[in-house]
Amino acid sequence: xxxxxxxxxxxxxxxxxxxxxxxxxxxxxxxxxxxxxxxxxxxxxxxxxxxxxxxxxxxxxxxxxxxxxxxxxxxxxxxxxxxxxxxxxxxxxxxxxxxxxxxxxxxxxxxxxxxxxxxxxxxxxxxxxxxxxxxxxxxxxxxxxxxxxxxxxxxxxxxxxxxxxxxxxxxxxxxxxxxxxxxxxxxxxxxxxxxxxxxxxxxxxxxxxxxxxxxxxxxxxxxxxxxxxxxxxxxxxxxxxxxxxxxxxxxxxxxxxxxxxxxxxxxxxxxxxxxxxxxxxxxxxxxxxxxxxxxxxxxxxxxxxxxxxxxxxxxxxxxxxxxxxxxxxxxxxxxxxxxxxxxxxxxxxxxxxxxxxxxxxxxxxxxxxxxxxxxxxxxxxxxxxxxxxxxxxxxxxxxxxxxxxxxxxxxxxxxxxxxxxxxxxxxxxxxxxxxxxxxxxxxxxxxxxxxxxxxxxxxxxxxxxxxxxxxxxxxxxxxxxxxxxxxxxxxxxxxxxxxxxxxxxxxxxxxxxxxxxxxxxxxxxxxxxxxxxxxxxxxxxxxxxxxxxxxxxxxxxxxxxxxxxxxxxxxxxxxxxxxxxxxxxxxxxxxxxxxxxxxxxxxxxxxxxxxxxxxxxxxxxxxxxxxxxxxxxxxxxxxxxxxxxxxxxxxxxxxxxxxxxxxxxxxxxxxxxxxxxxxxxxxxxxxxxxxxxxxxxxxxxxxxxxxxxxxxxxxxxxxxxxxxxxxxxxxxxxxxxxxxxxxxxxxxxxxxxxxxxxxxxxxxxxxxxxxxxxxxxxxxxxxxxxxxxxxxxxxxxxxxxxxxxxxxxxxxxxxxxxxxxxxxxxxxxxxxxxxxxxxxxxxxxxxxxxxx
Numbered sequence: 001x002x003x004x005x006x007x008x009x010x011x012x013x014x015x016x017x018x019x020x021x022x023x024x025x026x027x028x029x030x031x032x033x034x035x036x037x038x039x040x041x042x043x044x045x046x047x048x049x050x051x052x053x054x055x056x057x058x059x060x061x062x063x064x065x066x067x068x069x070x071x072x073x074x075x076x077x078x079x080x081x082x083x084x085x086x087x088x089x090x091x092x093x094x095x096x097x098x099x100x101x102x103x104x105x106x107x108x109x110x111x112x113x114x115x116x117x118x119x120x121x122x123x124x125x126x127x128x129x130x131x132x133x134x135x136x137x138x139x140x141x142x143x144x145x146x147x148x149x150x151x152x153x154x155x156x157x158x159x160x161x162x163x164x165x166x167x168x169x170x171x172x173x174x175x176x177x178x179x180x181x182x183x184x185x186x187x188x189x190x191x192x193x194x195x196x197x198x199x200x201x202x203x204x205x206x207x208x209x210x211x212x213x214x215x216x217x218x219x220x221x222x223x224x225x226x227x228x229x230x231x232x233x234x235x236x237x238x239x240x241x242x243x244x245x246x247x248x249x250x251x252x253x254x255x256x257x258x259x260x261x262x263x264x265x266x267x268x269x270x271x272x273x274x275x276x277x278x279x280x281x282x283x284x285x286x287x288x289x290x291x292x293x294x295x296x297x298x299x300x301x302x303x304x305x306x307x308x309x310x311x312x313x314x315x316x317x318x319x320x321x322x323x324x325x326x327x328x329x330x331x332x333x334x335x336x337x338x339x340x341x342x343x344x345x346x347x348x349x350x351x352x353x354x355x356x357x358x359x360x361x362x363x364x365x366x367x368x369x370x371x372x373x374x375x376x377x378x379x380x381x382x383x384x385x386x387x388x389x390x391x392x393x394x395x396x397x398x399x400x401x402x403x404x405x406x407x408x409x410x411x412x413x414x415x416x417x418x419x420x421x422x423x424x425x426x427x428x429x430x431x432x433x434x435x436x437x438x439x440x441x442x443x444x445x446x447x448x449x450x451x452x453x454x455x456x457x458x459x460x461x462x463x464x465x466x467x468x469x470x471x472x473x474x475x476x477x478x479x480x481x482x483x484x485x486x487x488x489x490x491x492x493x494x495x496x497x498x499x500x501x502x503x504x505x506x507x508x509x510x511x512x513x514x515x516x517x518x519x520x521x522x523x524x525x526x527x528x529x530x531x532x533x534x535x536x537x538x539x540x541x542x543x544x545x546x547x548x549x550x551x552x553x554x555x556x557x558x559x560x561x562x563x564x565x566x567x568x569x570x571x572x573x574x575x576x577x578x579x580x581x582x583x584x585x586x587x588x589x590x591x592x593x594x595x596x597x598x599x600x601x602x603x604x605x606x607x608x609x610x611x612x613x614x615x616x617x618x619x620x621x622x623x624x625x626x627x628x629x630x631x632x633x634x635x636x637x638x639x640x641x642x643x644x645x646x647x648x649x650x651x652x653x654x655x656x657x658x659x660x661x662x663x664x665x666x667x668x669x670x671x672x673x674x675x676x677x678x679x680x681x682x683x684x685x686x687x688x689x690x691x692x693x694x695x696x697x698x699x700x701x702x703x704x705x706x707x708x709x710x711x712x713x714x715x716x717x718x719x720x721x722x723x724x725x726x727x728x729x730x731x732x733x734x735x736x737x738x739x740x741x742x743x744x745x746x747x748x749x750x751x752x753x754x755x756x757x758x759x760x761x762x763x764x765x766x767x768x769x770x771x772x773x774x775x776x777x778x779x780x781x782x783x784x785x786x787x788x789x790x791x792x793x794x795x796x797x798x799x800x801x802x803x804x805x806x807x808x809x810x811x812x813x814x815x816x817x818x819x820x821x822x823x824x825x826x827x828x829x830x831x832x833x834x835x836x837x838x839x840x841x842x843x844x845x846x847x848x849x850x851x852x
Contacts, residue, residue, distance in 0.1 A: 021756075022309055022312070022313055022752050022753065022755065022756035023309055023310050023313045023345055023349075023398070024345055024348075024349045025309075025349075025748070025752045026305060026306040026309035026310070026749060026752055027306050027309075027310075027345065027346050027349035027350060027353070027394040027397070027398060028349040028350070028352050028353035029302070029305075029306075029353060029745055029748055029749065029752075030302035030303065030305070030306040030350075030353065030390075030393065030394050030397065031349065031350040031351075031352075031353025031354055031357060031390040031391060031393075031394050032353040032354075032356050032357040032360065032390075032745075033298045033299070033301075033302045033357070033741065033745055034295075034298075034299050034302060034357070034386070034389060034390040034393050034394075035353065035354045035357025035358060035360075035361065035386050035387060035390040036357045036358075036360040036361040036364065036741075037290065037291050037294065037295030037298055037299065037361075037386075038291065038295065038385070038386025038387075038389055038390065039291075039357070039358060039361035039365075039380065039381070039382055039386045040287050040290050040291035040295070040361055040364060040365065041287070041288065041290075041291025041292050041295055041386070042291070042381050042382075042383060042385060042386055043287055043291070043361075043365065043378070043379075043380050043381045044283075044284050044285075044286075044287025044288040044290075044291055044292075045284075045288070046381045047280060047283060047284050047287065047374075047378045047381075048270040048271075048273060048274070048280070048378070049270065049273035049274065049276070049277050049280050049375055049377040049378060050270055050273050050377060051269075051270065051272035051273045051276065052197070052198065052201035052273070052276060052377075053110075053143060053198040053199070053201050053276050054142065054198070054237070054239055054272045054273075054275070054276060055197070055198065056142045056143070056144065056198065056241070057108075057142040057239035057240060057241055057272070058240070058241070058242050058246075058248035058251065058252075058268060059098075059104075059239075059240040059242070059248060059251050059252045059255055059266060059267070059268055060237050060238070060239055060240065060266075060267045060268075060272045060275055061090060061094055061095075061098060061107075061237060061238040061240065061255065061259065061264050061265070061266055061267075062088075062090060062236070062237040062238075062264065062265055062267060062275045063087075063088035063089055063090045063263065063264060063265065063659075064088060064263070064265055064659075065083065065084050065087070065088055065274070065275070065278060065281065065659075066081035066082060066083055066084060066281070066659075067081070067082050067084055067587050067598055067655045067659050068080065068081050068082075069082070069589065069596060069597070069598055071595045071596050071597070080597065080598075082587060082597070082598040082600070083278065083281030083282055083285065084278075084587070084655070084657065084658060084659045085584060085585035085586070085587070085600060085657040086278075086584065086657035086658050086689065086690055086691055087236055087278065087658060087691055088658050088659040089231055089234035089235060089236055089658065090234065090235055090237065090238060090262070090263075090264045091233065091234065091235075091262065091264075092109040092226055092233055092234060092235040092238075093233070094107075094109075094235075094238050094259055094262060094264060095107040095108060095109045095235070095238045097258050097259060098238055098240050098255050098258065098259065099240075100258070101240075101251065101254045101255050101258055102254060103242055103243055103246035103247075103250065103251045103254065104240055104241065104242065104243070104246075104251060104254075104255070105241040105242060105243045106141060106240075106241050107238050107239065107240045107241070108136075108138040108139060108141055108142065108222075108238065108239045108241070109136065109138070109222060109226070109235035109237075109238050110135070110136065110138075110139050110235055110236050110237045110238065110239055111134070111135060111136045111139075111222075111225040111226055111229050111235055111236055112133060112134070112135055112229075112236055112691075113133075113134045113180065113181065113225075113228065113229035113230070113691060113692075114131065114132075114133065114134070114559065114560065114691070114692045114693075114694065115131070115132040115133065115134040115178050115179065115180050115218055115228075116129055116130075116131060116132075116178065116179035116180075116559065116560070116562060116694065117129065117130045117131070117132050117164070117167060117168055117176060117177070117178055117179075117216075117218075118176075118177040118178070118179070118184075119168065119169060129562070130164075130167040130168070130216065131215060131216070131558075131559035131560075132164050132167075132178070132215065132216045132217060132218045133199075133215060133216070133217050133218070134180065134217075134218050134219070134220060134225065134228060134229070135199065135217065135218070135219050135220070135225070136219065136220060136221070136222040136225035136226075137152050137153050137159060137219040137220065137221060137222060137225075138222040139198070139199070139219075139239070140193070140196065140219070141239075141241060142198060142239045142241060143195075143196040143197065143198025143199045144196025144197050144198055144199075145193050145194065145195050145196040145198070145199050145217075145219070146193060146194050146196065147159070147191050147192070147193045148191075148192050148193055148194050149172055149191055149192040150172040150189070150190050150191025150192055151190050151191050152190065152191065152221075153190045153191070153219060153220055153221045154190065154221055155221055155223075155224050156185075156187060156188060156224075157187060157188045157189070157190035157220075157221065158176065158178065158187040158188070158189060158190065158218050158219065158220055159189070159190055159191045159192065159193050159218070159219040159220075160176075160189055160192055160193070160216070160217075160218055160219075161192070161193055161194065161195045161199075161216060161217045161218075162192065162194070163215065163216040163217070164216035164217060164218055165189070165192055167216055168189075170189050171189065171192070172189055172190070172191060172192060173188070173189060174188075174189050175187065175188050175189070176189060178218070179562065179563060180228040180229070180230070180693075181228065181229060181230025181231075181687075181693035182227050182228050182230065183563070184563065184564075187220075193219065195217045199217050200217075201276070230687065230688055230690070230693050231688055236275075237275055238264075240255055248268050249268065252266050252267075252268045273377070277375055277377070279372075279374075279375050280375055280378070282373075283368075283373060283374040283375060283378060286368065286373050286374065287368075287374065290364070290734075290738075294738055297463075297467075297742070298741060298742060298745075299393065300467070301522060301526065301742055301745065301746065302393075302745060303393060303397045304470070304471075304474065304522070305519055305522065305745070305746060305749040306394065306397045306398070306401070306749075307397050307400065307401035308401075308474065308515060308518055308519070308749075308753070309749065309752060309753060309756070310342070310397065310398050310401035310402055311401045311402075311404065311515075312515045312753060312756060312757075313756065324337075335403065338402040338403065339399055339402060339403065341402065342395065342398035342399045342402045343395070343399075345398065346391075346394045346395040346397075346398040346399075347391055347394075347395060349394060350390055350391030350392075350393075350394040350395065351387075351391060353390065353394070354387045354390055354391070357386075357387075357390060358382055358387075360741075361380065361382070362380060364737065365380045367733075367737070371729075371730050371733065372730075373730055432475050432476075433475075433476065433479075435475050436471075436472050436474075436475030436476035436479075437472075437476070439468045439469070439471040439472035439475060440468075440469070440472045440476070442464075442468045443464075443465050443468035443469040443472060443803075446462075446464045446465045446468060447462075447465045447803055447804075447807060450462045450465060450807030450808060450811065451806070451807040451810065451811075462804045462805070462807055462808035462811075463804075465803060465804045465807075466525060466526070466529055466800060466801070466804040469525075469800045469803065469804075470521070470522060470525060470800065473517075473518055473521050473796060473800070474518055477514030477515070477517065477518055478513075478514045480514065480517070480792075480796065481513035481514040481517055481792070482513075484513075484517070484788070484792035484795075484796075485503060485513060485788065488503065488788045488791060488792065496780075498777050498780035498781040498783075498784055499780075499781075499784045501781050502781045502782075502784035502785040502788065503784075503788070505781070505785060512757050513788075513789065513792075515753055515757065516750070516753050516754050516757055516789045517789055517792050517793045517796070518753075518793075519746050519747075519749040519750035519752075519753055519793075520746075520750045520789065520790060520792075520793025520794065520797065520831055520835065521793045521796045521797040521800065522746040522749070522750075522797070523742075523743045523746030523747045523749075523750060523793075523797065523831065524743075524793060524794050524796075524797025524798060524801065524827065524828075524831060525796075525797040525798075525800040525801050525804075526739065526742040526743060526746065527739045527740075527742065527743030527746075527827060528797065528798060528801035528805075528819075528824070528827060529801045529804050529805060530735050530736075530738050530739035530742070531735060531736060531739045531823065531827075532801065532805055532817055532818070532819050532823075532824075533735065533805060533808065533809065533817075534731065534732050534735040534736075535818050535819070535820055535823070536805065536809045536813065536815070536816075536817045536818040536819075537674065537809070537812065537813060538732065539815075539818035540674055540675070540813040540814075540815050540818070541674045541675040542675065543675065544620075544672040544673075544674055544675025544676060545672075545675035545676060546675075546717070546718070547618065547620075547672070547675075548617055548618050548619060548620070548672045548675055548676045549616075549617060549699070549717040550615070550616060550617060550618050550701070550717070551615075551616035551617065551699035551700055551701050551717060552700060552701055552702060552703070552716065552717075553699075553700040553703065553705050553708055553714055553715075553716065554697060554698070554699060554700075554714070554715050554716065554717060555569070555697070555698035555700065555708050555711050555712045555713065555714050556696065556697055556698075556712055556713050556715075557694075557711070557712035557713065559694070560692055560693075560694025560695060560696065561580060561694055561695045561696070561697075561698055561711060561712055562694075562711065563693070563694065563695075565578075565580055565695065565698050565711045565712070566578045566579060566580040566607045566608065566695075566698060568710075568711065569698060569700050569703070569708055569711060572703045572704075572707040572708065573703065573704075573707065574702045574703040574704065574707075575700055575701070575702045575703035575707075576615060576701045576702035576703075577608070577612045577615035577616055577699075577700070577701045577702070578608070578612075578616075578698060578699070578700045578701075579606055579607055579608040579612050579613050579615075579616050579617070579698070579699050580606075580607040580608075580683070580695035580697065580698045580699075581604045581605065581606060581607075581695060581696060581697040581698070581699065582604065582605040582607075582683055582686060582690070582693075582694070582695045582696060583602070583603070583604055583677065583696045583697065584603050584604075584605065584657050584686065584690060585600045585601060585602060585603055585657060586600075586601055586603045586654045586655060586656055586657060586679055587599065587600055587601070587654060587655035588601045588640065588643075588644055588652065588654045588679070589644060589653055589654070590640070590643040590644050591643065591644075591645060598655065599640075599643070601640060601677075601678050601679055602673075602677040602678055602679070603677050603678070603679040603680075603681060604676075604677040604679070604680055604681075605681055605682065605683035605684075605685065605686045605695075606629070606680060606681070606682065606683055607683045607695065609627065609629075610625065610626030610627040610628065610629045610635075610668075611626075611627055613626055613629075613680075614626055615701045616699035616700065616701050617676070617699060618672070619635070619668075619670035619671070619672050619673075619676060619680065620670050620671040620672045621635070621668050621669070621670045621671075622638060622669050622670060622671055623647075623648045623668065623669040624648050624666070624667050624668035624669060625667065625668055626668050626680070628667035628668065629667060629668065629680060629681065629682060630682045631682055631684065631685060632664050632665060632685075633664055633665045633666075633667045633682075634652065634664045634665070634666060634667065634679060634680060634681040634682075634685075635666070635667060635668035635669070635670060635679075635680040635681075636652065636666055636668075636669060636670075636673070636678060636679050636680070637669070637670060637671070637672070637673020637674070637678035637679075638669050638670065638671050638673070639673060639674070639678070639812065639813075639814070640673055640678045640679070641666065641669050646666055647666065647669070648666055648667070648668075648669055649665065649666065649667075650665070650666050651663040651664070651665055651666075652664060652665075652666050654679075656686065656689040657686070657689050657690055658689045658690070660689055662685075664681065664685070668680075671814075674812075674813055683695075698711060698712070747830075747831075747834055750793070750831075750834060750835070750838070751834055751837070751838040754786070754789070754835060754838035754839050755838050755842045758782070758838075758839055758842045758843050758846065759842055759846065761846075762846045765778055765843065765846055765847060766846075766847075768781075769847070775847050778843070778847060779840060779843055779844070779847070782839050782840065782843045783836060783839065783840065785839065786835040786836050786838070786839035786840070787832065787835070787836070789835055790831050790832040790834075790835035790836070791832070793831060793835075794827075794828045794831050794832070797831075798824075802817065805817040
């Protein structure tokens with residue numbers, strides 16, 4: 001059968017455009033959401049950053065910056081890569097091998113590391129120290145750095161740029177005191193240099209802010225730089241320079257052949273940029289999570305809602321189809337008419353929805369860049385694939401929904417069709433009822449699974465809960481609507497004639513009521529789930545952080561604390577304990593959804609003993625003892641222990657920040673790993689595996705704040721907790737945006753559906769006016785109906801959200817969901833206000849000109 005627009009479909013759209021306006025809006029909004037998520041997904045798949053530091057090095061040799069794990073899936077073993085928290089390094093000796101390749105001019109091992117500088121007069125206060133970025137002098141061959149005075153550095157010497165010399169108040173021949181991973185020492189200034197473009201670029205091979213470009217720079221002898229960086233014999237990367245006329249790809253192939261078996265990667269083009277800027281890997285993850293994971297949910301919601309609107313539009317014209325059947329139209333002609341209408345409306349709606357969808361993607365992407373989740377150098381990719389997908393999804397949705405809704409009026413006898421067009425059919429179809437009950441059963445089973453699971457398993461199961469219950473609401477909508485009408489009808493008895501009429505109308509027209517309730521349920525369920533998931537986690541994390549920091553004073557410094565900060569604080573009068581913390585992440589294998597993945601887990605490296613740590617931080621130890629934390633022994637959070645399936649005394653396989661594998665023994669399990677780091681380990685265990693060796697935080701028990709001011713910025717536990725909560729703002733923002741997109745879409749769909757139902761009832765409203773009802777009474781009746789619809793939608797949506805959230809939050813935090821009353825009230829009030837506006841405004845327009 002050819003689905004081509006016929007005259008009947010064109011006439012229906014031309015002469016009754018209002019009947020198709022709601023369908024048009026729903027399909028346009030569907031295309032908007034699909035387009036925005038599709039553009040972000042494509043950007044995540046194609047994201048790259050141009051090389052800056054290595055712009056003049058056509059070939060770069062670097063380690064794989066990912067940890068890989070092979071998991072068994074239904075399709076067989078599958079390898080998945082996870083970005084490392086810090087830089088994985090290569091053997092610096094590879095530079096000599098690469099330099100011997102034909103066509104290579106030279107090969108330079110590159111080092112980038114943070115340095116603390118101290119003034120010449122010997123002061124050590126926080127305001128007097130300054131931060132530098134250290135490099136090997138050999139890097140000037142590809143960064144454009146040029147000496148302006150003096151000579152290249154030898155052992156124990158340093159070359160400074162103008163900013164560093166000014167901060168140190170030193171010139172050629174002077175001695176400056178610098179602190180690196182190798183300790184604090186004096187270095188003779190052998191020369192001054194002007195930093196080239198490669199050394200002033202914002203990104204660098206070290207990754208992270210601790211050694212970022214753009215500030216004062218110091219260069220050391222290459223053979224000394226790796227020791228000062230804390231990684232003897234290891235380089236961040238090897239830059240291979242080409243002789244004139246050498247093809248970069250040919251050079252890369254030759255270098256790769258020579259370095260076979262070393263485990264190093266040979267990179268060219270934009271792939272070099274990812275070595276400089278490790279945030280690109282996390283940006284790809286974020287964009288993929290939004291575009292694919294959230295995009296899949298958003299697409300399902302969009303299709304779900306658009307299909308309901310199309311079905312409503314077709315159902316509202318059942319009288320027309322009945323008349324067509326009565327005058328001789330065949331079932332095939334009815335089906336062709338419905339399909340042709342979809343072909344006329346869906347493509348145009350999809351195309352118009354793509355334009356604001358691209359705008360939403362631009363805004364969303366820009367906001368992520370402003371919040372540091374995506375590097376500024378990454379560009380948004382907009383191609384025809386997401387647009388084609390958006391239009392195609394809308395067209396298929398319209399055809400499928402139209403076919404399903406038009407089956408019965410096309411199949412039944414003309415007389416029966418006319419009867420059903422006059423009086424709404426009360427009983428839903430058997431297949432629909434069975435599927436709806438199956439969805440309820442599946443959702444209940446998954447809710448039980450989520451309640452008995454923990455961590456990511458609980459979260460994954462809960463996602464299925466909300467989707468199945470939403471499907472159940474759609475399928476069993478008429479039955480739920482009649483039940484809600486009956487319950488709320490009891491409450492409306494005291495509301496007068498208008499309220500009673502509203503209750504009777506709702507009971508009689510349960511299908512119409514269901515089509516209006518479903519989008520409100522959708523908006524309330526998804527918005528509540530996303531927003532209250534964050535508020536619940538944030539509430540527990542804030543409580544754990546507030547209760548876990550028992551120190552009297554917290555000292556922090558933007559560039560890291562001096563290496564001897566804890567010792568200096570401990571010597572201050574009245575100080576009972578001082579422990580420095582170095583914050584980082586490790587990758588821990590966890591089980592979820594039947595598969596193993598690597599979870600980036602917050603980790604703290606502590607400088608003191610477990611007894612000292614207990615005086616400044618209460619981790620709420622449940623098993624074991626912190627006193628045993630040391631080399632090869634760690635403490636972990638209970639939720640992480642469950643997810644990783646380890647217990648006290650077990651070995652926990654993990655990847656250190658630079659990807660090095662380790663298997664320390666679990667000697668303590670604690671309960672505050674959401675607000676505080678989930679892994680606690682000896683600081684020395686992290687040596688050689690981090691770019692920055694400097695601690696981030698110093699916790700001090702006893703003493704006076706004034707005595708600690710020389711070390712950094714001093715605050716109390718509450719001030720520190722507030723600062724840490726601010727760092728979680730991106731997660732909150734991301735959840736709120738996703739809630740706004742889904743909730744906003746569903747809200748528009750709800751308004752659209754309510755407007756469609758009111759406009760379809762114009763004959764009914766005019767009939768009420770003819771039998772003596774005043775305009776005010778009719779509007780009051782519609783207001784009561786709107787209140788019933790909104791209240792039912794809010795109650796059902798809240799129930800679905802709570803059934804979803806409770807096992808999820810219990811599995812993640814061990815607590816019940818935290819729902820701020822004012823925020824929930826705002827959601828409910830918004831739903832009611834939108835319902836009233838969507839009913840009252842079109843009703844006033846429909847009744848305009850009729851005297852009351």
